[in-house]
Ligand code: SF4
């Protein structure tokens with residue numbers, strides 16, 4: 001079995017100053033499943049009493065899962081600016 005945490009230890013991350021994913025919390029407040037909480041492999045989404053979730057773009061693996069599963073269209077999803085974000089290395 002592949003251990004993702006072991007693979008990721010070789011990766012580098014360069015933080016962009018601006019979030020590459022924007023979340024519309026008005027939509028999140030009426031979300032009944034909050035699937036992003038469990039689907040994001042980097043745990044970028046945390047439960048939040050008022051907004052439903054709270055998003056933190058730091059550590060995002062750019063997998064696109066949250067964009068695919070969000071059926072309320074709450075996410076404006078982009079890749080980080082050139083040179084920023086995750087840089088995968090597997091050895
Ligand atoms: S699945 Fe979409 S609408 Fe629901 S909480 Fe997550 S980001 Fe918000």
Ligand code: SF4
Pocket residue numbers: 021039040041042043044059060061062063064065066067
């Ligand atoms: S793109 Fe992937 S890693 Fe980034 S926030 Fe969405 S689910 Fe999490």
